[in-house]
Amino acid sequence: MxxxxxxxxxxxxxxxxxxxxxxxxxxxxxxxxxxxxxxxxxxxxxxxxxxxxxxxxxxxxxxxxxxxxxxEVLKSEEVAILEEIAKLLLEPSRKIQGGFVYYSDILSHPRYSKNIGRIIASKYGGKGIEYVVTTETKGIPAALETASYLNVPMGLIRRSNRVTEGATTSVNYISGSSNKIKTMYLSRRIDLMGKKVLIIDDFMKGGGTARGMSNLMEEVGASVMGICVIFVTKSPMEKLVDNFTSLIIMDDDDIAGAGLRVSLCSK
Amino acid sequence: MxxxxxxxxxxxxxxxxxxxxxxxxxxxxxxxxxxxxxxxxxxxxxxxxxxxxxxxxxxxxxxxxxxxxxxEVLKSEEVAILEEIAKLLLEPSRKIQGGFVYYSDILSHPRYSKNIGRIIASKYGGKGIEYVVTTETKGIPAALETASYLNVPMGLIRRSNRVTEGATTSVNYISGSSNKIKTMYLSRRIDLMGKKVLIIDDFMKGGGTARGMSNLMEEVGASVMGICVIFVTKSPMEKLVDNFTSLIIMDDDDIAGAGLRVSLCSK
The missing domain is CATH 1.10.10.10 (Winged helix-like DNA-binding domain superfamily/Winged helix DNA-binding domain)
Known part of the structure; x- marks a missing residue:
């Protein structure tokens, strides 16, 4: 050769x-x-x-x-990618009744999930992460790509108890979107005892899901090295978790009829 | 340079x-x-x-x-990857009550999801696939990687109607594992009219979910170019869909106490 x-x-x-x-x-x-x-x-x-x-x-x-x-991702490249996503979010057709924004297609597109994974992995590259965990469903593609770039497995937390997961560890959490008490489940076959984990989720409003995931990690003896969410809403300012990183801020304060405003956390 | x-x-x-x-x-x-x-x-x-x-x-x-x-994936490489997965499936600790095998960790591991995606993409590379669709949850990583290798978007079918998906198209299907009638949902914001789609799922027993996905694709005007499942059980021999490709056969006929046997479809 x-x-x-x-x-x-x-x-x-x-x-x-x-x-x-x-x-x-x-x-x-x-x-x-x-x-x-x-x-x-x-x-x-x-x-x-x-x-x-x-x-x-x-x-x-x-x-x-x-x-x-x-x-590694150059800052200029990170900004360009996130601005592209932010622009997509502002498309009028994405508005859903109840103040939600449709973004499932963006996170399911390999172009975006790969780039988001690359960006997150470059932020946590030096922290010795041994596992990436996420809660189903929309954050899975970005979490998988992050795990892939970090060369670690992904652990999948379920929102319902599935027979195919075997015995599970579960915690209750308050779902921000519905304000109800829900339960999340992790298969006991995933051994996170003493492992350094990075928590990834697609969206944070109140932070209830992220807090639930943190509690679940504590329950199984894992050490949370970071929480990274892709989209975070500006309000409420107070979230149920303290330390988290996010990529894009959604300002959904629609009282004045201004509509959605979007900004990057990294700028 | x-x-x-x-x-x-x-x-x-x-x-x-x-x-x-x-x-x-x-x-x-x-x-x-x-x-x-x-x-x-x-x-x-x-x-x-x-x-x-x-x-x-x-x-x-x-x-x-x-x-x-x-x-492209060489046949020898494909066989080596699938044999590695087959060997994992046979680990005694994977047995779950009710005849199930725990494999969520395998499909969530970037190493395996990437390789499975590469194998599936190389099988469907010449068919002009424009969209990969899958039903949540365990098949998402492999479907995402397949979409990535084919350079097309992934469409995510939900098992429950989520507010964040907006208006949906739904079909009923018979879930093989529970033998109940269930419903699956696809956001109407995903436009598959006239599109050539590849259906991917992690597991097939009776074929009810795959048939449901086929029906849903028909409903939204998509053209199903293929159905690919990662794991298929040997029994029942008759599935509810005719044309599908699978990667690994699970012979769960445990009557004689032989336990799980696993074989590759490609050998």
Whole structure:
């Protein structure tokens, strides 16, 4: 295989497996090249990824040496992506009776879920996250992509007790949208004891669901490293959780008939 | 930028955006290189991707010319991935009362959802699929990844009528696991009229859910190009839908105490 082709393949493999460590032996075996050649190839890929602002390629030398790619998102790219989503939210056809905004299609679109996952993963990349958890349903795509970029599993919290989850741990929580007491369930087959988890949800108004997820994590012995919601409403200002990050603020104060206003948290 | 670095970046971009057409102008602008150089670079990437069995890079010449990457999965790779999943299914701890097998964690793991998505996308790559649809919840990750590899949106069918979906189209279906009549809902804001859709679900026993999804697609004027389920039970042999593809067969005929047996559809 030619040097150019090796570089192409290494670029593809690292890009497809973010935050996964590959040994030099893996590449020398796969590419039929010596270690010094592979080292040179990796240096080219590292430069190229750095120049194009897609992240850092780190190398570790020695017997247990290897290569790992940490994706990063430039601030300008993050803003451009979130502004694109914010613009979509403002489409008049998205208004739903009761003050809701239809955004299920946005979060289910691979283009947006991937980019949101990339943005969230780049924010939590250095925190040693071992698990991403989310509550069904609309946040699943973004949570999955975040987990994918962080190279960790995703744990799925259910809103009803399903036979296919086996025995579960459950907590009650107050659902903000309906102001009712509801229950969420996590399969006991997902072992989060002592694990560092990142909680992701699509939407926060009062923060009841996020608080429920935090309580559930405490219940199963996990350590919550962060809560990240994609959309957060401006009011109420006081949420039921203290520390959370959000990407887009929805100002749904429609009293004056101003309609929805949207702003980015990162600007 | 050096030739090697251009090759690295082109490899990453094509790999990150399967089935998306990029114009040569896009690359010449991004990389600050002439068209003939970019053409040479793309030829290297095409060779590298072909040698490594990850898919075809196609180029179109002329004024509207461009480059597109179609991911492919080698049969040997498909078998290896599905055998890994099959082996997981046989773990004794996965047995749930009532003859169910716990697999929520497998489908929620980015490693498996990505690979399953890649396998399904490579089977339906040439069929002009315009939308992937799935019914919540466990099939969402695989459906999302399939949509991502096919470069199309994912449409999410709900099992209950949610205010956040706005007006919906609904159909009734017979749920195999509970043998009850249930209802599934699709937001009317998802316009599938005349669209070629691929239906994905995680599990099929009797085929009631798949049939419901087919009926729902008919109701909204979509054209079902395929139904793909990840796990299918051997019995009953007669399913409520005729044409479907599945990846792994679960033989849950436990009468003789043999326990679960698992086999691949592709072998």
């Amino acid at each position: 030619k040097k150019n082709e090796r570089i192409s393949i290494i670029s593809k493999i690292l890009s497809d497996h973010p935050n996964e460590v590959f040994s030099y032996n893996y590449f020398t075996d796969l590419l039929g090249a010596g270690k010094s050649s592979v080292c040179e190839d990796v240096a080219v890929v590292r430069n190229a990824f750095e120049i194009s602002g897609t992240g850092r390629v780190e190398t570790y030398s020695g017997a247990t040496g290897g290569v790992v790619y940490h994706p | 050096k030739k090697n670095e251009r090759i690295s970046i082109i490899s990453k971009i094509l790999s990150d955006h399967p089935n998306e057409v990029f114009s040569y102008n896009y690359f010449t602008d991004l990389l600050g290189a002439g068209k003939s150089s970019v053409c040479e670079d793309v030829a290297v990437v095409r060779n590298a991707f072909e040698i490594s069995g990850t898919g075809r890079v196609e180029t179109y010449s002329g004024a509207t010319g461009g480059v597109v990457y179609h991911p």
